[in-house]
Amino acid sequence: MNNNCNREACDTEIRGNLHSIETMGLVDGPGIRTIFFLQGCPLKCQYCHNPDSQHFMGEQHISVKEVVDMANRYREYYEASGGGVTFSGGEPLMQGAFLVKALEALKAQGISTCVDTSGHGVKRFYSKILKLTDTLLLDIKHVDHARHTKLTGRDMTGILSFIETLKNQNYKGTIIIRHVMVPGETDQLKSMQRLLEIIAPIEKSVEKIEILPYHKSGIEKYSQLGRTYELENVPAMDSAVASEFETWINQRLKSQKLKKAVS
DSSP: OOOOOOOTTTTTTTTEEEEEEEEESSSSSSSSSSEEEEEEOOOOOTOOOOGSSSSSSSSSSEHHHHHHHHHHTTEEEEOOOOOHEEESSSGGGGHHHHHHHHHHHHHHTOOOEEEEOOOOSSSHHHHHHHHHHEEEEEEOOOOOOOOOHHHHOTTTHHHHHHHHHHTTOOSSSEEEEEEEEOOOTTSHHHHHHHHHHHHHHGGGGEEEEEEEEEEOTHHHHHHHHTTTTTTTTTOOHHHHHHHHHHHHHHOOOOOOHHHHHHH
């Protein structure tokens, strides 16, 4: 494989607005991954542990060539672990033009790609992005329109539209659903059942559902930014309870997929 980034694939005129980079990541997609956290997000999640990544006026930028050059430094780790590169945020779909070019260049190098998204972005780029994405980490913030709006500042129109796009395009990659469980919000079986209903149009591509327990590790950043942490009085989610919900919902997902496969 040629490790040099060709001029056409690595268009240096398109630069991404960057928040940070994590190398040797183990939780944002399969295997060992390099994670590019892009700056800017239309959601303002009350539990966001990187609130400084929400605004769109970041000071760091990165070119497609720089993405590929960094990825190639860790190629041996990707190949040994089934890893690759993940774009997270912020919200990577908001930087569609850059994301398409970066994904194209990585795929040309034979590097596995993953996008971590809440389904809010520039729709005209969705088709190309999905064709170039091997694994999709799809974050579903809440299962109720009103509570979703309170929690994130936006209703569920964006995420539901994105799920419809995945269905209509018959997305060929692997989908991992992620949901942060906040005590008093979705820690009930009826909420888990509603989550299954929301992802039903794409469940055949869903490998698993991850229920992530709400925590307060980023709370100090809010005071540093002069912002109020709205969930200050909400306790951290019991990880054992979240794990029980995760087991339950994945068993139901498996059962539903099996029934449809034999029907």
